[in-house]
Amino acid sequence: xxxxxxxxxxxxxxxxxxxxxxxxxxxxxxxxxxxxxxxxxxxxxxxxxxxxxxxxxxxxxxxxxxxxxxxxxxxxxxxxxxxxxxxxxxxxxxxxxxxxxxxxxxxxxxxxxxxxxxxxxxxxxxxxxxxxxxxxxxxxxxxxxxxxxxxxxxxxxxxxxxxxxxxxxxxxxxxxxxxxxxxxxxxxxxxxxxxxxxxxxxxxxxxxxxxxxxxxxxxxxxxxxxxxxxxxxxxxxx
Amino acid sequence: xxxxxxxxxxxxxxxxxxxxxxxxxxxxxxxxxxxxxxxxxxxxxxxxxxxxxxxxxxxxxxxxxxxxxxxxxxxxxxxxxxxxxxxxxxxxxxxxxxxxxxxxxxxxxxxxxxxxxxxxxxxxxxxxxxxxxxxxxxxxxxxxxxxxxxxxxxxxxxxxxxxxxxxxxxxxxxxxxxxxxxxxxxxxxxxxxxxxxxxxxxxxxxxxxxxxxxxxxxxxxxxxxxxxxxxxxxxxxxxxxxxxxxxxxxxxxxxxxxxxxxxxxxxxxxxxxxxxxxxxxxxxxxxxxxxxxxxxxxxxxxxxxxxxxxxxxxxxxxxxxxxxxxxxxxxxxxxxxxxxxxxxxxxxxxxxxxxxxxxxxxxxxxxxxxxxxxxxxxxxxxxxxxxxxxxxxxxxxxxxxxxxxxxxxxxxxxxxxxxxx
Numbered sequence: 001x002x003x004x005x006x007x008x009x010x011x012x013x014x015x016x017x018x019x020x021x022x023x024x025x026x027x028x029x030x031x032x033x034x035x036x037x038x039x040x041x042x043x044x045x046x047x048x049x050x051x052x053x054x055x056x057x058x059x060x061x062x063x064x065x066x067x068x069x070x071x072x073x074x075x076x077x078x079x080x081x082x083x084x085x086x087x088x089x090x091x092x093x094x095x096x097x098x099x100x101x102x103x104x105x106x107x108x109x110x111x112x113x114x115x116x117x118x119x120x121x122x123x124x125x126x127x128x129x130x131x132x133x134x135x136x137x138x139x140x141x142x143x144x145x146x147x148x149x150x151x152x153x154x155x156x157x158x159x160x161x162x163x164x165x166x167x168x169x170x171x172x173x174x175x176x177x178x179x180x181x182x183x184x185x186x187x188x189x190x191x192x193x194x195x196x197x198x199x200x201x202x203x204x205x206x207x208x209x210x211x212x213x214x215x216x217x218x219x220x221x222x223x224x225x226x227x228x229x230x231x232x233x234x235x236x237x238x
Numbered sequence: 239x240x241x242x243x244x245x246x247x248x249x250x251x252x253x254x255x256x257x258x259x260x261x262x263x264x265x266x267x268x269x270x271x272x273x274x275x276x277x278x279x280x281x282x283x284x285x286x287x288x289x290x291x292x293x294x295x296x297x298x299x300x301x302x303x304x305x306x307x308x309x310x311x312x313x314x315x316x317x318x319x320x321x322x323x324x325x326x327x328x329x330x331x332x333x334x335x336x337x338x339x340x341x342x343x344x345x346x347x348x349x350x351x352x353x354x355x356x357x358x359x360x361x362x363x364x365x366x367x368x369x370x371x372x373x374x375x376x377x378x379x380x381x382x383x384x385x386x387x388x389x390x391x392x393x394x395x396x397x398x399x400x401x402x403x404x405x406x407x408x409x410x411x412x413x414x415x416x417x418x419x420x421x422x423x424x425x426x427x428x429x430x431x432x433x434x435x436x437x438x439x440x441x442x443x444x445x446x447x448x449x450x451x452x453x454x455x456x457x458x459x460x461x462x463x464x465x466x467x468x469x470x471x472x473x474x475x476x477x478x479x480x481x482x483x484x485x486x487x488x489x490x491x492x493x494x495x496x497x498x499x500x501x502x503x504x505x506x507x508x509x510x511x512x513x514x515x516x517x518x519x520x521x522x523x524x525x526x527x528x529x530x531x532x533x534x535x536x537x538x539x540x541x542x543x544x545x546x547x548x549x550x551x552x553x554x555x556x557x558x559x560x561x562x563x564x565x566x567x568x569x570x571x572x573x574x575x576x577x578x579x580x581x582x583x584x585x586x587x588x589x590x591x592x593x594x595x596x597x598x599x600x601x602x603x604x605x606x607x608x609x610x611x612x613x614x615x616x617x618x619x620x621x622x623x624x625x626x627x628x629x630x631x632x633x634x635x636x637x638x639x640x641x642x643x644x645x646x647x648x649x650x651x652x653x654x655x656x657x658x659x
Contacts, residue, residue: 013442013450017381017389019586025614044442046450062389068448130580148581192583196610223613227606 004037005209008053010079013044014069015095018150020059022193023090026202027055034214036206045069049078054209055088058095060191066094067105073098073114083116088208089185092194096179096187097121097153104153116185118158124174127152131235132170132190134178137162142200145178146231147190155180155189164188169235184208197228253293257283257345280338283345291337294344295369298328301354301508302369304362305377305418306390307553308501309335311493311529312377313356315505318526319519320352320512328353332530336361340369352512359393363400366407373511374401374425375504376411376418377433380440381587382550383579390417394445397421410507412500413470414456420445420465429507432456432473433500436559437552439587474503481506481516489520492527495560497553531648536655541629543639543655547648549578551587557642558592565635567597569628570619571643571651572604578645582607590615597635599628602647625654 009024024040031038043049045068049056056079061069073079083089089099097103100119105111108123132149136142145165154174157163164179164186165172172178172189179188186205188194195202199221207213249257283290303313310333317329328347330339335356344353357365359379366374376397379390394417401409402424411422413430417440422428434456435441441458444451449462459466473480477499480486489499502523509519528534536543548557561568574580582604590612598619600608605621612619622628625641632639643651 014448016439018581019583022583022586022611022614025586029614044450062391064391064448065443068443148583150581192581193586196586196614223606223610227610230606 002037004039005031005055005206006050006053007038007040008050008056008082009040009042010049010056010058010073010095011045011069012042012059014065015059015061017060017062018093018192020057020092020192023057023059023092023195023202026193026195026199027057027206030199030202030216031206031210033216033220036210036213045072049073049076049082051078051081051085053082053087055090055205056082058089058091058098060093060095062094063104063106066098066103067111069094070098070103070111070113074112079114080116083185086184088205089116089187090195090205091187093149093151093189093191096189097155099180099185099187100155101158117180117182117187118160119155119180120158121153121155123152124154124171128171128174128189130170131231132167132172132178133232133235134165134167134170134172136165136201137181140164140181140204142198142204144232145188145190145194145201146197146228146235147188147194148192149189150191151189153189196224197231199224199228249293253287253290257290257294257348277334277338277342279345280334280340280342283341284338289368291341291344291365291368294341295353298344298350299352299512300369300371301352301373301375302357302362302365302371303354303375303377304357304359305375305412306359306380306382306550307548307556308377308497309333309356311498311532312375312501312504313354314526314529315501315523316375316508317354318522319505319509320354320514321522322514322518323352323512325352326350328355330356337364337368340365360396363396366400366404370404371407373408373410373508374404375508376409376422377501377504378412378415378435378437378552379417379421380437380550380552381584382552383581390440391445394418394421398424401425408511410504410511412504413468414458416441416451416458416465416467417445419468423468428468429472429511430468430470431504431507432470432475433503434474434496436496437555439551472503472507474500479503479506479516479520482510487516487520490524492524493529493533495556497556497559531652531657534657536657538625538629538655539633541632541637541639543625543629543632543641545648545651545655545657546640546642547645548642549644551584554588554642558588558590561640561642562638564596566638566640567599567628567632567635568593569599569601569622569625569639569641569643570608571600571602571641571647572608573602573644573647573650574604574607575646578647585611590617593617597631599631601625601628602643625651 163177328350330343444460
């Protein structure tokens, strides 16, 4: 019997504003279609974070919940233990900023982040709202990112984090790069259900968690690929 | 000499000119077929007299109605409930709910002593200041069109500050929504209504201190800071309203669904603040059958179509609750134009699993987004490209069709069905 992939959704009570459940559902679907069993664990902010998860997910949130989440995760230590063990961490938007050493909290006062990625974030001049397209680091072997961003963050990476992608449309980190990764910890400004439009990224996370993946039957991917193509075509036409 | 002339003559000259010119512009806009003209009329009036709204509000008893969902319907219900007062009631029933829309509603009804005004959530602070309302009604607060709306905790904080600065205003607020209750608790006079909260994904944490809230049915409290659900005087209980004296009365509305029963109880609480008795007000509420085209029944080639509009996850959740039972097919339709919000991420916050086993049709400009969403919830569906294709399918299973659409998708179907001139 195969060990299930343990998907741990971290603090949906604090960090879930933009359809973040989509990432959980897509990972679950793409694993099950391959015959891989999945166990889903939702951890609220008043519960301990389990240390034995395979993939940890964090979503978006407003400034106050983001600050509270940082404080609790630092005190809890579960996510740090899991990451040190080599578990996969995937975070979007506010969750992404949390992964760094510092981010801008309420009124942009600096708040200590989790320090799982070598980067710091603050507030930019303008809110970045709209479609984003970015080309992923070739080392990761994932297709173009397409998504929606809605944030006012600016993120600068240190030498120990690599940019996830280079933006060809949209703002991302604010310096032509988008997202960051280091080992199996990966974050992006593509908010909410980022994995829905980027099934390649979903498969990368599954691969990191459980090794080489069997092919999906093509009809299982047909709609997702159509939707992805429609989005990419819509932004290149506009 | 009627009331109309009377109220106008009390306005300063430049306000009179501004309302006249604004009114003329609205008429031109209507004739040109550019909507009902309320926004352009208001904009021109405000150009000529920036304090026009305050001037027009002076001497009137104003009710502002806000919340993420149910604003338009509740505005219509409150207007109906206040009819027993007699006399004209000013209102912006077509949903023009920012400064220009409110200005236009008041300038079109110079004789109205009472005004019931739907107000965009973001505009509450400035509109409370400008109109000095007698009552502010706070319905609910949840995620909505996040690419253009402010974040909701920030909104609640702004409401809270605005109400603290308006001591003469009575607030009628939903005590079951923790974010609303936190905003309203800064006001000096509050009528608390247990209006229910179906959507809870935005209120798991205490708005005051951020701790995870304890919840027991509709009750909620924070064990960290002690912030808790206030004691209520009006209650929605199933199909009944319980009034402050503890008497239960069956609502029996023509409008469907829990959300509308909730809106109705709030309307009754507002009516009471104006001295209108429950039985009189309720009789008026029962006469409301459709609100700006919503809940309308249309017949197309022998198929009865009902149109429901919902714009965000909380609204979709409530709308899915009122769907006719199988085998009636359901057409879901989503666009992502400006007024809808250009981001469809919210679809992933709606649980569609309850549609498994039903005839589901999927339309709208972003039907692929919806299709992928339904696929993830293992809900079989069929893609359609226009309302007639949906009617064709509906006629093979039941001569009925339920349509649930977001804003511009809903308007497109209304046009296609000949419900808009």
